[in-house]
Each structure stands twice: as C-alpha cells, then as structure tokens.
Amino acid sequence: MFSSPPGYRRTAEVRRPKLDPFIPTIEGWLEADRAMPRKQRHTAKRVFDRLRDECGFTGGYTIIKDYIRERERRGQEVFVPLSHPPGHAQADFGEALVRIGGIEQKAHFFVLDLPHSDACYVRA
Numbered sequence: 001m002f003s004s005p006p007g008y009r010r011t012a013e014v015r016r017p018k019l020d021p022f023i024p025t026i027e028g029w030l031e032a033d034r035a036m037p038r039k040q041r042h043t044a045k046r047v048f049d050r051l052r053d054e055c056g057f058t059g060g061y062t063i064i065k066d067y068i069r070e071r072e073r074r075g076q077e078v079f080v081p082l083s084h085p086p087g088h089a090q091a092d093f094g095e096a097l098v099r100i101g102g103i104e105q106k107a108h109f110f111v112l113d114l115p116h117s118d119a120c121y122v123r124a
Helices: 020-033 044-055 061-075
Strands: 090-100 103-114 119-123
Touching: 020 044, 020 061, 044 061
Parallel strands: none
Antiparallel strands: 090 103, 103 119
16 A cells, blocks of 8 residues: 555656657757856757757747756756654764863763754763
C-alpha cells in the first residue's frame, strides 16, 4: 500500500517530430553561448528566429521556449535537505589555545552537537 497515491510516470520519452531534428543545432548554439557574456547569449526567441531563417524550421515558438526551459532545469544544482531525527548526536574532540589567568596554554575540549534542536554542549 502507498501512504499517498503514486504519481503518473511517463513510460516513453517525449517525442517532438518538428523539433527533434534541430536539437543538435540548438545544443551547439547554447553550448557555444557558455563562453559568451550573459547579454550576448541566445534567448528562446533568438533561437526560434535563427532556426526559422537559417534552418527552415516550421514549428512554433512555444516548443522552442519549452525545450530551452526544460534544458535549463536539467542543468541546475539539486540539494537534498538534511534530516536529523531526535536523539541523534554528533561528537568530536579538539584542542585550542586559551588564556587563563594571563597564561596562554593548550586546552582539550569535547563538543556534543544535537542537530535536531540545534543544541550544543562544550566541555574543556
């Protein structure tokens, strides 16, 4: 059983018969843009205009815009949130130079961190 209903999963890759033959050209332009200043890079509109004028593309602007948006999404970094259950702790030992009574000396310490509550315990 599922705690929540499973979502829809696509079984076949998306096919775009009008766009698919032009994807290597688009990828080439966008990869070359990585070395260019941001203001000089291709926009979806510029890609559409160039495909139509230089390559004979007969599809619409929206399919280009959607492809470029999806391409940018795939290239973004993804972060996994950390989860710290109650009762779990992290411990470490260390040493530091301290000044006690005007005398500098090395002190050894113990650190206990409880990440669930952000509590910290230090004992020298």
